[in-house]
Amino acid sequence: MNSPIGVFDSGIGGLTVVKHLASHLRDESIVYFGDTARVPYGSKSEETVKRFAFENTKFLLKHGVKLVVVACNTASAVALDDLQRSFDVPVVGMIEPGARAAVRLTRRRSVGVIGTLATIESSSYERAIHAEDASVKTTSRPCPLFVPLAEEGWVSHPVSEAVAREYLDEFKTANIDVLVLGCTHYPVLRNIIQRAIGEHVRLVDSGEEAVKEVTGILKREGLEAAGGGEVYRHFYVSDIPRKFREIGERFLGRPIDGLTLVPQSDVPWYERAEERRC
Template sequence: MSDSRPIGIFDSGIGGLTVVHEVFRQLPDESVVYFGDTARVPYGTKSAQSVQRFAMQDAMFLLKYNVKMIVVACHTASAIALNLLCDQLSLPVFGVTEPGGKAALKQTRNGKIGVIGTRGTIHSKAYDRYMNALHPDIFLMTQPCPLFVPLAEEGWMDTDVTERIAQIYLSSMKRAGIDTLILGCTHYPLLKGVIQQVMGSDVILIDSAEETVRSVKQVLQKKQMNNPGQRKPIHRFFVSDIPDQFQEIGERFLGCTLSPVEQVDMEVIEMLKISKISSMKIE
C-alpha cells in the first residue's frame, strides 16, 4: 500500500515554508503542494471568525490538488481552526500546536513551560487546553510577541533592538524560571539566536516544524500512505499575492533557492464558500 498524492500545507504567508523545509529533510520522497495566503497575511491579529473562514478556504484550495493530507503550518490557524477543519474534512489534518506541546512536555525537567506566539494564538488558549488536559499540574506561561514577526520580516535577526524587545517580552518568563519555551509562530525560529541568548542556554527552545513533520511521518507509515518513491517528487508553491520581498524572505525560510511560485487569483479563493464544504467531503 502506498499513496503518491502530495501533502498539502498551508500558512497565512510564507512562514509555513519552515514546515516544507522539514518535509524535504524528513520525507524526501513526498510531493508538496503549498499555499501561502499572502494577500490576507497576517492571521495573528484577526478575529477567530475570520481566521476560521480563511483557513477553510485555504484547505479547500489544497483539496483541488488532490492532496492526501493537510498540514496547517500556521500556528494561529492551528490554534483557532484545527477542530473545525478536522470536523469538516474527511482526510487527515495536522496542526502545529499538539506536536510542539507534546515535545515540550517530554523535554521539560521542572514542569515550567512557556509559549510565545501571535495575539490570536495566545488568546485562543489552545496550548493551555491541550497541555492542561494531558498534564493538569504543568505550569504554563504564555506571552504574545506581536513585534517578532515584523522584526523577522525586516531581517533584523540579531540587532540590539531585537535583543531589547526580546528582553521586554520574555522577562516574566525568565523570572518565573521556565525551562522549555515553545516558539509558537512559524516566524520565531528565525529569531532563535536572540531568544536563546535572552532566555539563557539552559532553556530548551521547541521548534514545532520539526515535531509536526515527525508526527506526519509516523502517520504516513502507520497508514501506509507513503509515496513509493518511484518517481521524483513534484512540488508546487502557490500564494495569493506576491509582494516585493517574497523571493528574499522565502529563501531565508527555506534555506535554499525557491522554485517558481504561482500566484492564485484571489477570486478563486474567495469563491470557495464555507457553506459548500459539506457537499465537498472527500475520502
C-alpha cells in the same frame, strides 16, 4: 500513495515547516499555499481566521493532497478541530505536536509559550499541555513584533535583542526550562530568543514536531509515497509581496522554484481556473 502533502500558512512563515518536511520526507511531494494577500492572521478575529483556513484547505484539496498540514499556529489554534471534523483527509496542526514535545522535555514542570495575539488568547497550547499532563505549569505571552522583525530581516539586530529581552523577561520568574516557539516565523529569530531567555531553556520548534507527527500518520495509514517516483514541490501564493523571494528563501533555506500566483478574487477564488505563474 504518491499524492502530495498539502501545507498552508498565512504567508511565508510556513516555509520553515516545508524545510523540515523536505528534509525528513524526501520522497513526498508538497503543495504549499501561502495566503500572502491576507497575511498576517495573528491579529485578526477568530471567525475571519476560520474562514480563511477553510478556503485554504479547499484550495489544497482541489490539488489532490492526501494530508493537510496547517503550518500556521494561529489557524491551528482557532480552526483545527473544525477542519478535522469537516474534511476526510488527516489534518495536522502545530499545537499538539509542540505541546507534547514541551511536556516530554521539561524537567522543572514549567513551560513557556510565545506566539501571536490570536494564538495566545486562544489558550490552545495551555489546553494541549494540560491534556498531556495537568501538573505542568504554563506561562505565555504574545510577541507581536517578532513577525515584522523576522520579515525585516533583523535577525541579529540590537533592536530585535531589546524586543526579545522586553518580551521574554517575565519568563525568568516563572522558572521555565522549555519555551515553545508557537509561531512559524519565530525559528528565524531562534538565536536572539535563545540569548534573551538563557541557554538553560530548551526551545521547541512546533513545526519540526508537527513533521514528526506527519511521518507517523503517513506510516500508520499506509499513505507513504512509493520511493523512486517523481517528487515535486509546488508553491502557490495569493500575492507576490515585495521582498517575497528574499524573505521566502531565507525561511525555506533554498531558492523557491515552481511559484504560482492565485489571486483571490470577488468570484470564488479557489474555484478559478485562471492561475498565473510568476
